[in-house]
Structures are given as C-alpha cells and as structure tokens.
Amino acid sequence: MSAPTTTTNTTPGAAPVTQTILAQTRAELTMALRRGESLLVTIVIPTGLLIVFMGLPIVPGGSGAKIAFLLPGILAAAIMSTSLVSLGIATAYDRYYGSLKRLGSTPLPRWGLIAAKIVTVLAIEAAQTLLLLLIAIIFFGWRPAGSPLLALLVMLLGTAAFAGLGMLMAGNLRAEATLAGANGLFLLFVIIGGIVLPLDHWPGIIQLPAQVLPAAALSDALRSALSPAGINGGSLLLLLAWAVVLLVTAALTFKWE
Amino acid sequence: MNTAQARAQGTSANAGDAAIVVERLVKLYGDKAAVRDLSFTVARGEIFALLGPNGAGKTTTVEILEGYRTADSGSARVLGLDPRRDGARLKPRIGVMLQQDGIYNYLTTRELLELFARFYREPEDPTRLLQVVGLSDAAATRCRQLSGGQKRRLSLALALVGRPELIFLDEPTTGMDPQARRATWEMLRELRERGSTLLLTTHFMDEAERLADRIAIIDHGELLALDTPAGLTREQSTTTTEVRFTAHGAVDVAALGSLPGARMVRSDAPGSYVVETGDAAALLVELTTALHAAGITLSELRVGRTSLEDVFLQLTGKEMRE
Known part of the structure; x- marks a missing residue:
C-alpha cells in the first residue's frame, strides 16, 4: 500500500471496538428513553396492568395468591413489551430510515450494533423488573418463593425468544407492518398468554393453541420458577425451543436495507 | 500541469x-x-x-x-x-x-x-x-x-x-x-x-x-x-460554434441552411433555432441580414460552444430528469 501523496491528513483509523460499542449503546439507551410511546408500553402498561388486575375480582384467591399469580405474568408482559414491541419497532424504523445501512459503512461492526441493542434491552428490563418488584413487595405484600436464579434464566430465555420475534418482523416487514404487528401480538399475548388471566379460563379451542405459543411458555415457566412447587420443565423446554427457532430465523432472514 | x-x-x-x-x-x-x-x-x-x-x-x-x-x-x-x-x-x-x-x-x-x-x-x-x-x-x-x-x-x-x-x-x-x-x-x-x-x-x-x-x-x-x-x-466545440436565436415570425429553416456560413440548422422548439457554424462572425452577418430582409424580429441571440448539457443529450438521448 503506497502512502497518500499528501501528508496533511493524519492517518485515519477505527476506534477500539469496545469504544464503538459503548458509544452505540449510549445512543440506543438515550433514544429508548426519548421514545414516549415506547415508554408507555414498557413502563406504564405493565405497571397499570399489575395495579388494575390486583383490584379486579378476575383472578381467584386471596391477595397473596393473586399477587403470586399476577407478578410473574406482568414480568412476562414487561419482557414482551421491551424485546418484542420496543426493540422490534425501533429496529424497524432504524431500517426504514436507513440508519442501519448508514452504520454499515462505519467501523462499528454489525455484531457490535447487536450487542448495543442487547445491552439496551437488558437495561430497560432491569428497570422494569425493579419497579414491578418494588410495587409488588411494598403495596401487595409479595414475598419471593421458588428459585430467583431460575426465574432470571427464564427471563433471559424469554427475552431471547421475543427479541427474536421482534427482529424477525423488523428485518422482513415494512416499518408500519412491524409497528402494527408487534403491538397486535403484544395485546394478543397479554390476553391469551396466561399473563393476567389463567389459561384454563379459556375454552379448549383457544387454550390448546395458546399453550404452545411463546407467551404462555414464558409466563408459565416464570410463574412455576417463582412458586414453591418448582419450575415446569415442559414450559422451560418449549421456551428454549422458541428462543432458538425465532433467533435463528431472524438471523437468517434479516434484511439490513 | x-x-x-x-x-x-x-x-x-x-x-x-x-x-x-x-x-x-x-x-x-x-x-x-x-x-x-x-x-x-x-x-x-x-x-x-x-x-x-x-x-x-x-x-x-x-x-x-x-x-x-x-x-x-x-x-x-x-x-x-x-x-x-x-x-x-x-x-x-x-x-x-x-x-x-x-x-x-x-x-x-x-x-x-x-x-x-x-x-x-x-x-x-x-x-x-x-x-x-x-x-x-x-x-x-x-x-x-x-x-x-x-x-x-x-x-x-x-x-x-x-x-x-x-x-x-x-x-x-x-x-x-x-x-x-x-x-x-x-x-x-x-x-x-x-x-x-x-x-x-x-x-x-x-x-x-x-x-x-x-x-x-x-x-x-x-x-x-x-x-x-x-x-x-x-471535441464538439473546436471546429463548431453554435448560434442560438429566438424569433417571432415564419423562419424558413431551409433558407437558413443555405446561408454560406451555416453547416446545419435545427429547431429545438417553436420559435427557437440553432445554427452550427465554423465561422460565427460571418454567419452572424448573413443571418441578421436574412432575418432583417424577411422582416423577422430577433428576440434573443446567443453565440456559444457546445455545453455539457448538449454532450449529455447527444450521448444519452435524453434530458436530465430531476
């Protein structure tokens, strides 16, 4: 490689890769905090669902049984709101406006961009979880039971599965379709995913297909992990399968422009 | 250089x-x-x-x-x-x-x-x-x-x-x-x-x-x-100069083409004409004399080399689209 004929320019080069990823992570977090409609779905809706359904006589049992049922469901909804709705829609618009393409010619590697998005999703979920736990403990007397460590594992698996679904939509559909689809699926999952309503409240024709969807797998695995009876292995395996299938499909089909 | x-x-x-x-x-x-x-x-x-x-x-x-x-x-x-x-x-x-x-x-x-x-x-x-x-x-x-x-x-x-x-x-x-x-x-x-x-x-x-x-x-x-x-x-302009003019009245394109200094005459649009010449000074005398004799009013006259736009038009056969 011959040197440039003029030497007034310093030799340009890429910044250390950790620096590029940290910068991108900071930008992703900043943007996530500025998207009002995204905060509505990640913070306001799960909190509201928890408070409203604690006050409604829909879920059977006393207050203790109620919060033991509702909190894992709402945590599952919080995970879906961040990894499916918020991540999916934001990424769809990044793609629509050409931001993903533009980043493709900078020194930030593709996996670095993905890492930044993962850190952002996990940070938002940590804040959601903390908020929901505090409300459950302070106002509804929730006490931890079962295995918190297994619950954490289930939440990470759920994040992987729903982030896979969000990215699958963002990388293949038009931005408007992802916007509508992610919100629609979220609503559907809250209703028939065992989030605020036990699945056995539904007739068999809804219950059977609903059981194999990733939402029910996540809410059931999380609820059982946090119960004295211990984790439901079937739900855990089903969630793992969804996570693998959705992430692999998203990775194989994702279109950057 | x-x-x-x-x-x-x-x-x-x-x-x-x-x-x-x-x-x-x-x-x-x-x-x-x-x-x-x-x-x-x-x-x-x-x-x-x-x-x-x-x-x-x-x-x-x-x-x-x-x-x-x-x-x-x-x-x-x-x-x-x-x-x-x-x-x-x-x-x-x-x-x-x-x-x-x-x-x-x-x-x-x-x-x-x-x-x-x-x-x-x-x-x-x-x-x-x-x-x-x-x-x-x-x-x-x-x-x-x-x-x-x-x-x-x-x-x-x-x-x-x-x-x-x-x-x-x-x-x-x-x-x-x-x-x-x-x-x-x-x-x-x-x-x-x-x-x-x-x-x-x-x-x-x-x-x-x-x-x-x-x-x-x-x-x-x-x-x-x-x-x-x-x-x-x-390439176009070393030997050729273009004289463009706009005129009101019936301009006889064939008559213009027979002027001694003209190589080629074309009309780009109604009332707008281009004459290619190797000697612009001589052509201008002939052209203005002929138009004056025919009682045609000259409203615009431009002498110039081929523009990049002309080259582009010749090569691609189309106008630039915005």
Whole structure:
C-alpha cells in the first residue's frame, strides 16, 4: 500500500471496538428513553396492568395468591413489551430510515450494533423488573418463593425468544407492518398468554393453541420458577425451543436495507 | 500541469497510486443489467463525478465500491482493498454519504455527530465540523426537526468526521438550497486541496462541470464518455460554434441552411433555432441580414460552444430528469 501523496491528513483509523460499542449503546439507551410511546408500553402498561388486575375480582384467591399469580405474568408482559414491541419497532424504523445501512459503512461492526441493542434491552428490563418488584413487595405484600436464579434464566430465555420475534418482523416487514404487528401480538399475548388471566379460563379451542405459543411458555415457566412447587420443565423446554427457532430465523432472514 | 494532463485522459492513473480501480464491473438484478462492463480509475486527490440520468447505475456502482453490494463479475479495488472482503480495514478510511441520510430522529445533531466521532481513532472535532457545514445553530436540535437540506449537511458532516482518505457522495446536494450547494462545493474543493479523493454521483450538470476534475457519463450501466469537463465539450466545440436565436415570425429553416456560413440548422422548439457554424462572425452577418430582409424580429441571440448539457443529450438521448 503506497502512502497518500499528501501528508496533511493524519492517518485515519477505527476506534477500539469496545469504544464503538459503548458509544452505540449510549445512543440506543438515550433514544429508548426519548421514545414516549415506547415508554408507555414498557413502563406504564405493565405497571397499570399489575395495579388494575390486583383490584379486579378476575383472578381467584386471596391477595397473596393473586399477587403470586399476577407478578410473574406482568414480568412476562414487561419482557414482551421491551424485546418484542420496543426493540422490534425501533429496529424497524432504524431500517426504514436507513440508519442501519448508514452504520454499515462505519467501523462499528454489525455484531457490535447487536450487542448495543442487547445491552439496551437488558437495561430497560432491569428497570422494569425493579419497579414491578418494588410495587409488588411494598403495596401487595409479595414475598419471593421458588428459585430467583431460575426465574432470571427464564427471563433471559424469554427475552431471547421475543427479541427474536421482534427482529424477525423488523428485518422482513415494512416499518408500519412491524409497528402494527408487534403491538397486535403484544395485546394478543397479554390476553391469551396466561399473563393476567389463567389459561384454563379459556375454552379448549383457544387454550390448546395458546399453550404452545411463546407467551404462555414464558409466563408459565416464570410463574412455576417463582412458586414453591418448582419450575415446569415442559414450559422451560418449549421456551428454549422458541428462543432458538425465532433467533435463528431472524438471523437468517434479516434484511439490513 | 502534469496531473491536469493525466486527468484529461480517460484511464490515465496507474493502478499503483489510484484510489479506485474498477475493471469490467457487471451487476445484474434478475436478468436486467444495472452495471454493464464498467471500467474506470479514480486517481488519488481528484474529484471524480459519475453523471447520468436516474436509473443509470450510478448508485449501484458506488454501493459496490462502498461494500454494500457484490458485483456479479469484474473487479473493484478501493484504496488497494477489496471492498467486500476487506471491509473492516476499508471502512475506517472511507467516508460515505448515502442518498438516504440514515440519521437518528431521536438524537440531536450534535449527539449524532459525536456518536459517529467515537467510531474513529482520530476524528474531526464535532464542534468545528458543525461550524463548517453551517449547523452550529442546530446543534441542539433533534434530527427529526431538521429541514431536508440540513439533514443533507449533517449527513455530509457524518461522512467527514472520521477524516477519510476517500469520500463517496451519492447525490450530495439534492435537497439543498442554492446557497448551501455553493458552500458545499467550496467545502469539497477544500477537501481535495487537503489531499482527499472524492467520488460523487450527480444528476446536476453544473455540479459535475464546476466541481469535478473528471466526469464519467453513464447510462444503462454503461460508460458513454470519460474526460475532463473541458475535454467532454472540446471535441464538439473546436471546429463548431453554435448560434442560438429566438424569433417571432415564419423562419424558413431551409433558407437558413443555405446561408454560406451555416453547416446545419435545427429547431429545438417553436420559435427557437440553432445554427452550427465554423465561422460565427460571418454567419452572424448573413443571418441578421436574412432575418432583417424577411422582416423577422430577433428576440434573443446567443453565440456559444457546445455545453455539457448538449454532450449529455447527444450521448444519452435524453434530458436530465430531476
């Protein structure tokens, strides 16, 4: 490689890769905090669902049984709101406006961009979880039971599965379709995913297909992990399968422009 | 002078110190060829323009060089590297301005520029760069609120923040107001003076003519002509001068063609005529005498060399579309 004929320019080069990823992570977090409609779905809706359904006589049992049922469901909804709705829609618009393409010619590697998005999703979920736990403990007397460590594992698996679904939509559909689809699926999952309503409240024709969807797998695995009876292995395996299938499909089909 | 002479020739620069070498490049979309057998070389330190109508294959060519697309055959070397295989080594050394700005709506102008600055080891100072592109007043504005022209200027700043050796600009001034266009041209000339190489696509004649050291005219993915702006128009104008006039009344085109000084006469539009001549002074006497005798009022008269626009029209057979 011959040197440039003029030497007034310093030799340009890429910044250390950790620096590029940290910068991108900071930008992703900043943007996530500025998207009002995204905060509505990640913070306001799960909190509201928890408070409203604690006050409604829909879920059977006393207050203790109620919060033991509702909190894992709402945590599952919080995970879906961040990894499916918020991540999916934001990424769809990044793609629509050409931001993903533009980043493709900078020194930030593709996996670095993905890492930044993962850190952002996990940070938002940590804040959601903390908020929901505090409300459950302070106002509804929730006490931890079962295995918190297994619950954490289930939440990470759920994040992987729903982030896979969000990215699958963002990388293949038009931005408007992802916007509508992610919100629609979220609503559907809250209703028939065992989030605020036990699945056995539904007739068999809804219950059977609903059981194999990733939402029910996540809410059931999380609820059982946090119960004295211990984790439901079937739900855990089903969630793992969804996570693998959705992430692999998203990775194989994702279109950057 | 040497560089100017070297630039005047189509593929003068030898591959050793060339910034870009494109050889027999082909890109197919289905059975349609977007780029056909395209070859050109861009020397270091020059501003090279790809000029062509929409759909000519300009963007496809540039995106192959930027590493976004793979060519179906032929080869492209950028700063001595393969843009696809050596992308990680190439990206820190190039600056890219795409047709779509690709900026984040939820960040401010300054935040976005600072983000991109963090991607490079020795970036340009964002504050200074905002000043250079005239966005200092919009530094704290969310990108969503920027005008189309402001977004374009921010996009240019993002392309420059890594102090690139080679800058790709796809339709850089589209959407800018005339003042911003002129300022941008000035900035791009300064970058060349500092040793950067620029490859730009444009469908603006004046942009190519005033800015580029060399122009490649392409259409249907094929190279139609490659020369300096002067060289492209010289071929026509060394022996021929065009006399254009507008007149009211019945002009007898055949009679004009029989004037001793006229080589060819054509009418571009009703009332608008072009006479080609080898001796403009003699023709003007004959022409004005003939028109005066016929009682025709001359409302506009222009003597000039062939313009780049004429060359373009002759080569592509079409007007530039906006």
